[in-house]
Amino acid sequence: MPLSDREQQILSDIEARLRADDPKFAKTVGTTTVSAHVRRKVKLAVAGLAVGMILLLLIIQSFWFGVAGFALMLGSAVYGGHQLKRLGADQTNRLGGQLRGGFDRYMRDKRDRGKEGG
Numbered sequence: 001m002p003l004s005d006r007e008q009q010i011l012s013d014i015e016a017r018l019r020a021d022d023p024k025f026a027k028t029v030g031t032t033t034v035s036a037h038v039r040r041k042v043k044l045a046v047a048g049l050a051v052g053m054i055l056l057l058l059i060i061q062s063f064w065f066g067v068a069g070f071a072l073m074l075g076s077a078v079y080g081g082h083q084l085k086r087l088g089a090d091q092t093n094r095l096g097g098q099l100r101g102g103f104d105r106y107m108r109d110k111r112d113r114g115k116e117g118g
Contacts, residue, residue: 035087038083038084039087041094042080042083042087045079045080046076046080048076049072049073049080050075052072052073052074053069054069055068055069055072056070056073057069057075072111
Protein backbone atom coordinates (compact mmCIF):
# COMPACT_ATOMS: atom_id res chain seq x y z
CA MET A 1 0.00 0.00 0.00
CA PRO A 2 1.60 3.28 -1.08
CA LEU A 3 1.98 6.19 1.30
CA SER A 4 -0.29 9.22 1.01
CA ASP A 5 1.20 12.60 0.15
CA ARG A 6 0.90 13.67 3.80
CA GLU A 7 2.70 10.52 5.02
CA GLN A 8 5.46 11.01 2.46
CA GLN A 9 5.89 14.63 3.62
CA ILE A 10 6.13 13.53 7.28
CA LEU A 11 8.68 10.86 6.36
CA SER A 12 10.73 13.40 4.38
CA ASP A 13 10.69 15.80 7.36
CA ILE A 14 11.88 13.07 9.73
CA GLU A 15 14.64 12.12 7.30
CA ALA A 16 15.77 15.75 6.94
CA ARG A 17 15.89 16.20 10.74
CA LEU A 18 17.90 12.99 11.10
CA ARG A 19 20.42 14.17 8.49
CA ALA A 20 20.73 17.53 10.27
CA ASP A 21 21.07 16.01 13.78
CA ASP A 22 23.44 13.14 13.01
CA PRO A 23 24.88 13.23 9.47
CA LYS A 24 27.38 10.42 10.17
CA PHE A 25 24.61 8.03 11.26
CA ALA A 26 22.41 9.02 8.31
CA LYS A 27 25.27 8.34 5.90
CA THR A 28 26.01 4.95 7.49
CA VAL A 29 22.37 3.88 7.39
CA GLY A 30 21.94 5.18 3.85
CA THR A 31 24.93 3.29 2.44
CA THR A 32 24.93 -0.02 4.36
CA THR A 33 22.99 -2.82 2.71
CA VAL A 34 22.10 -6.29 3.86
CA SER A 35 24.30 -7.82 1.17
CA ALA A 36 27.35 -5.78 2.25
CA HIS A 37 26.87 -6.96 5.84
CA VAL A 38 26.49 -10.60 4.77
CA ARG A 39 29.52 -10.40 2.46
CA ARG A 40 31.60 -9.25 5.42
CA LYS A 41 30.43 -12.30 7.39
CA VAL A 42 31.27 -14.62 4.48
CA LYS A 43 34.80 -13.19 4.37
CA LEU A 44 35.09 -13.92 8.09
CA ALA A 45 34.01 -17.52 7.45
CA VAL A 46 36.64 -17.89 4.70
CA ALA A 47 39.29 -16.58 7.10
CA GLY A 48 38.09 -19.14 9.67
CA LEU A 49 38.47 -21.88 7.08
CA ALA A 50 42.04 -20.76 6.35
CA VAL A 51 43.01 -20.67 10.03
CA GLY A 52 41.33 -24.04 10.55
CA MET A 53 43.36 -25.52 7.67
CA ILE A 54 46.58 -24.25 9.24
CA LEU A 55 45.59 -25.74 12.59
CA LEU A 56 44.68 -29.01 10.89
CA LEU A 57 48.13 -29.16 9.33
CA LEU A 58 49.61 -28.73 12.81
CA ILE A 59 48.28 -32.18 13.70
CA ILE A 60 51.91 -33.22 13.33
CA GLN A 61 52.72 -31.20 16.47
CA SER A 62 49.69 -32.21 18.51
CA PHE A 63 46.56 -34.22 17.92
CA TRP A 64 44.51 -31.47 19.59
CA PHE A 65 45.64 -28.86 17.05
CA GLY A 66 44.17 -31.09 14.35
CA VAL A 67 40.90 -31.54 16.25
CA ALA A 68 40.64 -27.78 16.86
CA GLY A 69 41.41 -27.07 13.20
CA PHE A 70 38.77 -29.51 12.02
CA ALA A 71 36.19 -28.04 14.41
CA LEU A 72 37.01 -24.49 13.29
CA MET A 73 36.77 -25.46 9.62
CA LEU A 74 33.45 -27.23 10.16
CA GLY A 75 32.00 -24.28 12.08
CA SER A 76 33.24 -21.78 9.50
CA ALA A 77 31.82 -23.82 6.62
CA VAL A 78 28.39 -24.06 8.26
CA TYR A 79 28.39 -20.37 9.18
CA GLY A 80 29.55 -19.31 5.71
CA GLY A 81 26.98 -21.55 4.03
CA HIS A 82 24.22 -20.05 6.13
CA GLN A 83 25.35 -16.52 5.23
CA LEU A 84 25.55 -17.36 1.50
CA LYS A 85 22.04 -18.78 1.69
CA ARG A 86 20.89 -15.54 3.33
CA LEU A 87 22.62 -13.48 0.64
CA GLY A 88 21.00 -15.57 -2.09
CA ALA A 89 17.57 -15.11 -0.52
CA ASP A 90 18.11 -11.35 -0.38
CA GLN A 91 19.13 -11.25 -4.05
CA THR A 92 16.16 -13.44 -5.02
CA ASN A 93 13.72 -11.22 -3.10
CA ARG A 94 15.13 -8.12 -4.79
CA LEU A 95 14.84 -9.71 -8.25
CA GLY A 96 11.34 -10.97 -7.49
CA GLY A 97 10.28 -7.45 -6.49
CA GLN A 98 11.72 -6.02 -9.69
CA LEU A 99 9.93 -8.63 -11.79
CA ARG A 100 6.62 -8.08 -9.99
CA GLY A 101 7.00 -4.31 -10.34
CA GLY A 102 7.74 -4.61 -14.06
CA PHE A 103 4.80 -6.95 -14.60
CA ASP A 104 2.47 -4.66 -12.64
CA ARG A 105 3.57 -1.66 -14.74
CA TYR A 106 3.04 -3.66 -17.93
CA MET A 107 -0.47 -4.67 -16.90
CA ARG A 108 -1.35 -1.14 -15.75
CA ASP A 109 -0.13 0.32 -19.06
CA LYS A 110 -2.05 -2.31 -21.00
CA ARG A 111 -5.22 -1.59 -19.00
CA ASP A 112 -4.78 2.18 -19.47
CA ARG A 113 -4.37 1.72 -23.24
CA GLY A 114 -7.54 -0.37 -23.29
CA LYS A 115 -9.49 2.39 -21.53
CA GLU A 116 -8.22 5.04 -23.94
CA GLY A 117 -9.16 3.03 -26.99
CA GLY A 118 -12.62 1.98 -25.89
